[in-house]
Amino acid sequence: MRYAVDRYAIGTEIEVCADDFYGKYIPNKLSRxxxxxxxxxxxFRSKGGNQPNHFYHKVKTDQTPECDKRVDGHAKLSLYQRVGLSLYLTGVVSGNLQLNIGFPAIGRHLLMQAETQKLIVNIIGDNNTKIAKRIDSSNFFEDRLTLIPVNFVPKNTRNYSIEISGTSSMRLFSKQWAGFADGFGVGGAIFSFEETGGKKIRRGDCISTQRTYYLVTKIGIPPHKEIKCTEIGKLYLKNNAYKVYVFEINVDLDNKARFLAVSDYFNRFFGVVLLEKQPELIPLWPPVVVQEFFIPVKNNSSVVCSVSSGNSSPNVYLYKEFATAPVDLHRNRSGGYTTEIYVGKTPSILSVDRKYVGREAVFQDRFIIRPNFSYEIQIERPNHVITPWDKVTEDIFKSDFSVIANSKMELYIGSLNRTFRYEPIRSALTAIPYKTNTNEMYLIIESGIAFHIKAHVKGQRIEIEDKELAKSLTNCICGQMVPIPMWAYYGIRLLKRNGYLQTYHKIMALINNQEISIALLKQMRKPEFMRITNLNKLIK
Ligand SMILES: [Zn+2]
Structure with a gap:
């Protein structure tokens, strides 16, 4: 195979190509x-000549040819066919814990077709354990994930097998469904944490420190003091009762021996690896609500995400039908990375650092199901004037204010210079300090938007002025070039900070080798520029 996962240091991993290592010294090459x-x-093996560099399995098993095929992407397999269906833990709130296999939506047309043909899906563990479900609208949703309860786990760490009755009918479902679902490790399974339940962390994927997970285990409480566990109930499956815990890991990477011991425990018994930092996309703006997928609160928008990764140069992959493509990342001044993802009606599926591991983030432009409870939200201004949230105007951006609320909610604040703030509302009164350039805000409750306000007038005015200014620069391209004076530097920076981005980019494009044309400098001294950039004080 040409690709492998490189665990080049404790608590890190990255996907690599064999060619990257040709002719190089590789430390720890027998274990990484x-x-x-x-x-x-x-x-790693390199034979030279026309033989490609590659990685090979230490021990050949029945699975080896299948691994080679999947890893190198020769097989025309969709994402779901590669990673399998996911397992979900539900019933945490009621205490009636339940294991389920999630079947993604197949759409109305395919569901009707299956119903007419009387197709049945079988979830198989072994000869004695099997669940059959008719594929019809009484058992499956056409437009969202359907959870089918399962009361068994396949023996000997095998996967669940998913079969559909009828001739060659699996092919119909190959885009959304898979022939298997990931089974348990020898000790049980780890699930992501939401208050009501979680999704299984697929074997081969990772967990990270300082995060909450569910542990479904038959080998008892973890023997490491760095794993803090609270028992929340039992999961009864055929022939086995599992204990369910909520846990968090607190171990520092500097303590290598302990980090390795904890990582080894999870790898051996649950098939997952401990990383220092969770590889993931964190949506920044506009806010998204999480309803099965990430749904931006603005239709047809791009979502700016920060990229969390333990690697100094992370990779983000976008899934195409049978393949993946790397996404452009932007490096911030602070050394972190962001990326901008266009979100439309077709799902955009992405993953950080690893492909086909089952931890994809799915973004889609969808109808947001809104909460139908009523909430009391009021805004208090510094002069103690209290306004109900639906009467608040853009004046709110001109000073400090406080949110008075009777429920927990999330406040997202945007600004003209593309810096974003997130303020969780967790108490009856939350103070929000003033910041310049703030122009937009969303208040989100229970995954539905409650409240959106944007400073229209100022925003629009800037947009129009920006366009005009950028246009006025068109004739400044030619002429004599001079080194950029200090006042012009300030002016350019202020344009950017105040949201005149078209003009800013145009000027940046006209600067060549730290030099600027005299015609452009003249233009920048005109009153319409001076007013925005406040340069009159600087130019003597
Ligand atoms: Zn393999």
């Missing part, structure tokens, strides 16, 4: 590479 499919150790 893993098969992205089965997680077993693989070795």
């Amino acid at each position: 590479f893993r098969c992205p499919e089965c997680g077993e150790i693989v070795y």
Whole structure:
């Protein structure tokens, strides 16, 4: 195989191509590479000549040819066919814990077709454990994930097998469904944490420190003091009762021995690896609500995301039908990375640092299901004037204010210079300090938007002025070039800070080798520029 997972240092991993290592000294080369499919150790081999560099499995198993095929993407497999269906834990609130397999929506047309053909899906563990469900509108949703309860786990860490009755009918479902679902490790399984339940962390994927997860285990409480556990109930499956805990790991990477011991425990018993930092996309603006997918609160928008990764140069992959493509990342001055994802009606599916591992983030422009409870939200201004949220105007952006609320909610604040603030509202009164350039805000409750306000007038005015100014620069391209004076530097920076981005980019494009044309400098001294950039004080 050409690709492998490189665990080049404790608590880190990255997907690499064999060609990257040609002719190089590779420290720890006998233990650092893993098969992205089965997680077993693989070795680097370079034979030279016209033989490609590659990785190979240490121990050949029945699965090896399948791994090679999947890892190198020769097989025309959709994302779901590669990662399998996901397992979900539900019933945390009621205490009646339940294990389910999630079947993604197949759409009205396909569901009707299956119903007419009387198709049945079988979830199989072994000869004695099997669940059959007719594929029809009484058992499956056409437009969202359907959870089918399962009361067994396949023996010997095998996967669930998913079969559909009828001739060649699996192919119909191959875009959304898979022939398997990830089984348990020898100790049980780890699930992501939401208050009501979680999604299973697929074997081969990772967990990270300082985060909450569910542990479904039959081997008892973890024997490491760095894993803080609270028992929340039991999950009864055929032949086995599992204990369910909520847990968090607190171990520092500087304490290598302890980090390794904890990582080894999770790898051995649950098939997951401990990383220092969770590889993930964190949506910044506009806010998104999480309803199965990430849904931006603005239709047809781009979502700016920050990229969390333990690697100094992370990769973000966008899934195409049978393949992936890397996404452009923007490096901030602070060294972090962001990326901008266009979100439309077709789902945009992305993953950080690893492909086909089952931890994709899905963004889609969809109808947001809004909460139908009533909330009391009021805004208090510094002069103690209290306004109900639906009467608030853009004046709110001109000073400090406080949010008075009777429920927890999330406040997102945007600004003209594309810096974003997130303020969780967790108490009856939350003070929000004033910041310049603030122009937009969303208040989100229970995953539905409650409140949106934008400073229209100022925003629009800037937009119009920006266009005009940018246009006025068109004739400044030619002429004699001089080194950029200090006042012009300030002016350019202020344009950017105040949201005159078209003009800013145009000027930046006209600067060549730290020099600027005299015609452009003349233009920048005109009153319409001076008013915006406040430069009159600087130019003597
Ligand atoms: Zn493998």
